[in-house]
Amino acid sequence: MKLDNTIVALVTGGTSGLGEATVYALLEKGVRVFIADRNEEKGLQIQTKYGQDRCRFQKCDVSDEAQVKALVDACVATFGAIHILLNSAGVISAGLIVGGKNQDQTIKTEEMNRVLGVNVVGTFNVTKYVALQMVKQQPLNEFKERGVIVNVASVAGIEGQRGQTVYAASKGAIIGMTLPLARDLGKFGVRVCTIAPGIFQTPMGAGMSDKIIEALSKASALGRVGNPTEFADAILGLATNSFVTGSIFRLDGGIRLPHM
Numbered sequence: 677m678k679l680d681n682t683i684v685a686l687v688t689g690g691t692s693g694l695g696e697a698t699v700y701a702l703l704e705k706g707v708r709v710f711i712a713d714r715n716e717e718k719g720l721q722i723q724t725k726y727g728q729d730r731c732r733f734q735k736c737d738v739s740d741e742a743q744v745k746a747l748v749d750a751c752v753a754t755f756g757a758i759h760i761l762l763n764s765a766g767v768i769s770a771g772l773i774v775g776g777k778n779q780d781q782t783i784k785t786e787e788m789n790r791v792l793g794v795n796v797v798g799t800f801n802v803t804k805y806v807a808l809q810m811v812k813q814q815p816l817n818e819f820k821e822r823g824v825i826v827n828v829a830s831v832a833g834i835e836g837q838r839g840q841t842v843y844a845a846s847k848g849a850i851i852g853m854t855l856p857l858a859r860d861l862g863k864f865g866v867r868v869c870t871i872a873p874g875i876f877q878t879p880m881g882a883g884m885s886d887k888i889i890e891a892l893s894k895a896s897a898l899g900r901v902g903n904p905t906e907f908a909d910a911i912l913g914l915a916t917n918s919f920v921t922g923s924i925f926r927l928d929g930g931i932r933l934p935h936m
């Protein structure tokens with residue numbers, strides 16, 4: 677699809693990191709952007725900066741189905757449609773299955789439920805209500821394209837490291853749902869794909885020590901971590917290319933997560 681002011685995007689996790697960078701890149705193309713996030717203060721700041729006719733924020737916890745339904749209704753009531761969905765809201769988790777700081781430490785089952793609730797059920801909730809909207813919309817072009825949904829997994833969903841059982845399970849699930857979603861929605865002109873980022877410099881990684889960042893940088897072909905604007909560039913490409921669907925795209929500077 678061609679990106680201009682007739683296009684509407686919904687970006688979850690849009691007040692920070694990869695989602696935030698994509699919000700700015702879409703706004704720069706003239707796209708109207710609806711941001712959903714738990715961080716109300718930052719969301720309202722972005723809304724004020726760009727103006728409510730171009731950018732709206734609504735507080736939403738993507739793991740809560742009722743809040744997600746209200747979010748999608750609000751986006752459509754405000755901007756009339758949703759052509760692009762970026763499912764960027766997500767949480768990280770680290771912990772060993774056996775032998776944490778004390779040998780008797782293990783990942784709590786509640787932690788698995790919390791992370792799956794945000795990363796997997798959250799992605800599913802938003803995708804479901806946005807897909808129900810997209811299939812009702814007028815086709816945008818000669819390819820009968822109605823919308824594109826981009827999920828965010830992680831290379832950890834393919835080659836999770838020690839301590840990433842929970843996070844990797846959540847990202848593997850997002851990878852797994854991509855092709856069936858693309859197959860379900862293809863006949864309606866709705867495309868679905870997933871980005872699996874490597875290591876990007878965002879608040880999510882703020883807890884990582886310089887030593888770990890250096891080791892991970894060395895594990896990549898480019899010897900560095902990614903900039904969120906490079907992620908945003910990829911989303912613009914996936915939105916504009918009408919033939920992309922059903923695929924998982926690594927965006928990782930050639931990293932292969934080592935056993936460390």
Ligand SMILES: NC(=O)c1ccc[n+]([C@@H]2O[C@H](COP(=O)([O-])OP(=O)(O)OC[C@H]3O[C@@H](n4cnc5c(N)ncnc54)[C@H](O)[C@@H]3O)[C@@H](O)[C@H]2O)c1
Binds near residue numbers: 714
């Ligand atoms: N940064 C990386 O290196 C990296 C690598 C691989 C995958 N990812 C994935 O990319 C996505 C974005 O990560 P990021 O680095 O931008 O992180 P981030 O922490 O900077 O941003 C995540 C955003 O999601 C929001 N969020 C969290 N839980 C939410 C919920 N329940 N409902 C609504 N919003 C919620 C947060 O408030 C935050 O604004 C995540 O899914 C993450 O797992 C990031």
